[in-house]
Amino acid sequence: MALRVAVVGGGFAGAAFAIHLVRLASTPVAVQLIEQRATPGLGLAYDSTDPAHRMNIPAAPLSTLYLDQPEHHHDWLEQSGALAADPDMATPRGRYPRRATYGAYVAEQLNQHAQRPHAEVQHIRARARSLARDAVGWRVTQEDGGVVTADAVVLATGHPPAAIPGPLAAALAGDARLVPDPWVPGALDGIGPQEDVLIVGTGLTMADIVASLRSTGHCGRIVAVSRRGLRPLGNPILPPTPWAGFGGDLPRTALSLLRRVRGAARAAMAAGEPWQMISSVVHGSGQEVWAVLPLVEQRRFLRHLGSFYSAHRFRMGPQVQQAVEDALISGGLEVIAGHVRGVQADGVGISVTLAPARAPVGLTLQRRVDRVVIATGPTPGATIAANPLLAAACEAALLRQDALGLGIDVDRNSQVLDVAGRPQPGLYVVGPPARGIFGDLVGVPDIVRQAQTVAARLLAGG
Ligand SMILES: Cc1cc2nc3c(=O)[nH]c(=O)nc-3n(C[C@H](O)[C@H](O)[C@H](O)COP(=O)(O)OP(=O)(O)OC[C@H]3O[C@@H](n4cnc5c(N)ncnc54)[C@H](O)[C@@H]3O)c2cc1C
Incomplete structure (x- = not known):
């Protein structure tokens, strides 16, 4: 019998997870992707028809769906004809396609994986309203009354809406x-x-x-x-050469993190290197740093450094x-x-x-x-409250808010913690709602890595 996985939210994170689940599976898998948008894989970011909306990272190596194929998206742009249709995507800083084009790439990859012989991927065009677990597994009930039963559920519900001041x-x-x-x-x-x-x-x-x-x-x-x-x-014209990073000696306070990053950026610029190389490495080891920062320092970072980090990181x-x-x-x-x-x-x-x-x-x-x-971005603290499914699951004690109030509390395996802090068997979060635990979990490369890790864990029986 196939492993049945319900994915709530078929935006980028849900699609990336489904792709990796199918890709890594050697036995049958049946994925039910619950997403109200017409095309799964696009989500908030890539469901755009505005030609002025472009990716903010270069196609290679950052926006590939496959970490072992860093040129995959870059090459796809040529093979699919997208580059010929939009030559302006090619810049001295790399290929920056329209976000709609990136959505087409993700949707196409999802479709291709759905056709693999051992896979069944079904798009259920609905909004999930409640979640429950019984002796045989999970039940996800939709607003239209439809019910999906599954061995595991992945919550990929994305960002909460912005608040109006x-x-x-x-x-x-x-x-x-x-x-x-x-x-x-x-x-x-x-x-x-x-x-x-x-x-x-x-x-x-x-x-x-x-x-x-x-x-x-x-x-x-x-x-x-x-x-x-x-x-x-902005991004540098020349690809930045890597900085050695923090090594084994990770900063343990927000202040020491700031000092070390500033010092490294000054040294880089004195050597004629772009400062972005430091920012890229800080981002690369960001989750490792986040994991060792005590909660009080994470809070300090968010309060005092968060907007500076964002301005440098999200270019x-x-x-x-x-x-x-x-x-x-x-x-x-x-x-x-x-x-x-x-x-x-x-x-x-x-x-x-x-x-x-x-x-x-x-x-x-x-x-x-x-x-x-x-244009204030996702409202901090609203991930659960703004989504009726998550609010209901929280009320049913199946999940809780993380200690920083950024999203859903999970363990290091992305497994949801219930109200008492116990890992919920077969319930995972992929994408930004888990960023309280992982720190920077917003951009494509981080989500792809997490989606792949969760897929591998689920297949291993986690
Ligand atoms: C405008 C924008 C531009 C971005 N540009 C870039 C970029 O250029 N490069 C980069 O690296 N990153 C970019 N990002 C960041 C990144 O790609 C996103 O954070 C990523 O798309 C998150 O995907 P997601 O699936 O978690 O969330 P979303 O895209 O928000 O998708 C979540 C989906 O879940 C569905 N959903 C939610 N609740 C339910 C429910 N109860 N039942 C059913 N469905 C539900 C929603 O309909 C939605 O489609 C951008 C983000 C945004 C918002």
Whole structure:
């Protein structure tokens, strides 16, 4: 009899897991992928039709689905005709395809694996609502009443939605000039070419919004605001040479981590090397470092260094970087460190009061805009509460929030811990909801590695 695995969430992480399960299995496996989107494998990131949305990492070696074939995605781009159709993906920094193209790659690989003789992969287009375990295994019940029974369940439910900052939520509730989720297809379509826009958030989502707007001829002013006003940085032109890293001597505090990374970056730059080589290695050994940092230091890191880490680690692809730099140089984009203190909306526009960071108390900036777009990223702490399935499983004591409040508590094998901290047999998490335990678990390479590890463990009877 086939090993029956239900995967809840058929975004990138769920698809990567299914691919590796089939790839590694030598006996029959039956995967039921529960995903409401029409095409599994795309998820939030790659279910995009906007040509301005591009990968932020080069195809080789970072966005391969197979760690033992670092050129796989890079070569696929040529073989599939994607490169010929979009020659702009080729840059001196590597190939940076559209995110839709990456989605097509993942979906195609999933389809190919679904056709293997020992595999059965079924897409159940539904939203899972509850989870239960009995003597024979797991039951996942969908909102439409359908039930999937399985020997194991993998939760790959992805990111929680962004939260709307209080003053904006109060003043613009139900107002069409507020775009709460820029990833909804067509969300930016209503923004006129001359309209002025406030973007709340200055990370990669802000960069994508600027690239999207400018690619359609938008020439209004854009103001972007976040607490620290840190923008994502770019990738180096030359491939960075590896840094030896931390060796066996891993930092045990957030401060020593910061000091060592800064020291290494200074030394690299003095030797004419790009600083990104340090950032890449820090990312490469990030999970190892995270595992030895005590909880109090992990908290300290998130509080004081998290946004600096993100700005250096989650870098822009060259095409998006160009769009952002053009907008900055032309004066069309203003980035402000601070927060939204007040909002007044009337029939002709939206007046926003911003409180700049590091400014004398009481000093504010006024900006008048036509539209507001929320780009604050996943709401910390909302992974479980925002997903009815996870909230119900938490209430049923099957899972709990991790100690940092970032997602679902799991052990080092990605196995879910119940409310009493006991590993749940056959219940796993793949992707960002497990990042409280693994640290950096957001980008493609980290998710692929974890998906492969969990697949191997499950097949080994774990
Ligand atoms: C806009 C964006 C761009 C990115 N770009 C890059 C990049 O260029 N390079 C890179 O390395 N990383 C990038 N990332 C990061 C990374 O690829 C994502 O974090 C990754 O896609 C996460 O995949 P996921 O499957 O965990 O989550 P998601 O893509 O969010 O997928 C989760 C899926 O689960 C489904 N789901 C949730 N709950 C249920 C339920 N109860 N029942 C059924 N289905 C459910 C949802 O419908 C969703 O499709 C990007 C992320 C985002 C958001």
